[in-house]
Amino acid sequence: MTRVRRKRMHCNNKELHHKYKTKRRTKDLDQIQEDLLPENRAKFQNMPEDEDLPGLGQHYCVECSKFFVNDATLKEHKRAREHKRRIRDLKVPAYTQKEAEAGAGLTTDNGKSFGTSGQIAGPQSLLSLKQKNEETKAAKAAKVAAASVQAMDVAVV
Template sequence: MGRYARKKQHKGDKPLKEKYRTKRKTKDHDQIHEDMKPDKAQKLLNQEIDYDRPGAGQFYCIHCAKYCINEQALKEHFRGKPHKRRIKALQVEPYTQAEADRAAGMGSYIAPKSVDVQTQDNKMQEDIG
């Protein structure tokens, strides 16, 4: 193997591109925690009809920030692995600026608290509306 061939064995910046890709970027966990607050959740679950969104914007998963085309698709989404992974990830308290300051040496470490996150019910959606 020559010198030129040895140089070409590296991956280059492809892993960095994949890490920071934004084509399928979803909301971060702290943004979803903001959406899960009762007043904002009520607005998201009872949106006005918007024909530009799947299902006219009527079938929305707050935890995944995802629109479904109908109620059956939403129920299947709730049973799926990506939704369950997102629920598990949301059970940790979101990262805050105060925590970043403590990590930088401006205070004592406090372990993140656990947050009780339940999958939204369609009954909850009907009760609010």
């Protein structure tokens, strides 16, 4: 006889634990792309010394938004897979708010939003699509009714 499993499957799921790990959480990619701009990058290169940060805040990787103890660990980090992956991900431009709204169907093709009460009156909104769907159903039902009336007239004659 074998031992009955007492633990659930999610207990040892490493992917789940890595997903929710927040201890070493860094900035998101769109925030880092703002930091990579020339005017913001200079701010990170000339930071004042801070006792609370590792290495007094003098060794900072802008792409990964991490502080390091000394220059040797920073150079080692820049050769690592994690840093190279982050650089590859940063090459793709971040989505703008306008693109996000267009993806959700909240804008028209020319990029203008409509409505002030929170409801969008553009052709891509869910309400207008639902109304169009109901109108087409009603039109089809009217055509079927007209065709049946004509068929009855032909049958009577």
